[in-house]
Amino acid sequence: MLTRLTGLLESVSEDAVPVATLTHGSDMALEVLIPAYLAPAIEQHIDAPVTFYTRVYLEAQGQGTSFIPRVIGFGSPTERSFFEVFTSVKGVGTRKALRALVEPPSTIAAYIVGKDARALTKLPEIGKRTAETMIAELTGKIDKFAGDAILEATNPRRHPPGSSIEHSDMPRAAMEAIAALMALGEQRASAEQKVQVALTKAPADADVDVLVQTVFAG
Numbered sequence: 001m002l003t004r005l006t007g008l009l010e011s012v013s014e015d016a017v018p019v020a021t022l023t024h025g026s027d028m029a030l031e032v033l034i035p036a037y038l039a040p041a042i043e044q045h046i047d048a049p050v051t052f053y054t055r056v057y058l059e060a061q062g063q064g065t066s067f068i069p070r071v072i073g074f075g076s077p078t079e080r081s082f083f084e085v086f087t088s089v090k091g092v093g094t095r096k097a098l099r100a101l102v103e104p105p106s107t108i109a110a111y112i113v114g115k116d117a118r119a120l121t122k123l124p125e126i127g128k129r130t131a132e133t134m135i136a137e138l139t140g141k142i143d144k145f146a147g148d149a150i151l152e153a154t155n156p157r158r159h160p161p162g163s164s165i166e167h168s169d170m171p172r173a174a175m176e177a178i179a180a181l182m183a184l185g186e187q188r189a190s191a192e193q194k195v196q197v198a199l200t201k202a203p204a205d206a207d208v209d210v211l212v213q214t215v216f217a218g
Contacts (some may be wrong), residue, residue, distance in 0.1 A: 002071065005032065006051040012043050016124075017098045020073060022050070032073040035083070035101035036124075041075070053080045057094055072098070079105050082145055089134050099124050109145035112138050114188040143183045174199055177211035 007022030010029065018039040020032045032052055034042070042050055052073030059070045072094070074080040082105035087097045100123045101108070111119040112135055120131035174195050181191035198214040199206075206214070 002054050002056050004051060005030070005054050005071070005073065006049060009042060009046050009048060009050045011046065012039050014039075017095060020050075020052070022052075030071065032071045033098060034073050035079075035098050037101050037104050038073075038075055038079075053077050055080055055083065059094075070094075078145070082109065082142075085138065085141055088141075089130075089137050091130055091133065096125050100126050105145060109142050110182070110188060112142045113145075113182045114191075115139075115185070116188065171199075173206060173208045173211055176208040177215070180208060180212050181215065 005022065007024050007030065010021040010023050012021075012034075013019040016036070018034050018036060020034050020039075020042065021029055022032060023029045032054070034052070053076055054074070055072045057070055057072065058067035060066075061068055072083070074083065083097060083101075086092065086101075086105075086108070087094060092100070102124060108120070108123070110116075115135050117128065117131040117135060120126050120134060121128055126134070177195045177198070178188075178191045181194065182188055186194070194215045195211060198211045202210050202214045
């Protein structure tokens with residue numbers, strides 16, 4: 001099983017499903033399919049070594065009469081794990097998932113944990129029915145990504161001014177408390193609001209457990 005691949009990044013295509021070309025010396029080149037969110041991040045590394053955490057699948061050709069092996073590359077093992085869960089949803093195949101992932105896994109995890117079907121429908125090829133199916137099938141399975149989702153979402157560099165989460169001075173414990181509430185089914189905006197109120201009641205050095213307890217104490 002091919003789980004990791006390092007090579008010199010030769011090029012990155014601008015297709016709906018971007019393709020990164022890696023070279024090994026002068027004798028071999030390998031095409032790696034990558035999710036859309038990853039393409040802009042790695043373009044700056046052209047002509048430099050990059051490492052992908054990979055997944056291999058067989059792509060059907062000619063109505064299933066033959067198969068071609070394809071390599072998919074991710075920036076980390078966590079991103080690869082998210083993809084495996086994401087593609088377990090009925091109707092979301094490998095190619096469709098790669099096209100849909102225009103946002104990082106952390107952001108999409110936040111949508112799912114927060115049951116935000118409207119945000120999910122903004123992803124390419126994800127309609128209302130698929131978004132609802134995704135939330136129904138992944139509830140309870142995507143929670144392990146929720147912490148990273150909130151830490152990414154609270155990074156103001158990822159959100160333009162006026163977005164719902166924009167708190168560069170928010171303590172890490174508060175961000176973790178928001179993630180914990182979302183993992184329990186709270187909507188993102190509601191979780192953020194409740195933690196902000198808890199910050200005014202709890203001690204300045206309160207950890208995540210104290211903040212969550214303060215939220216439930218009212």
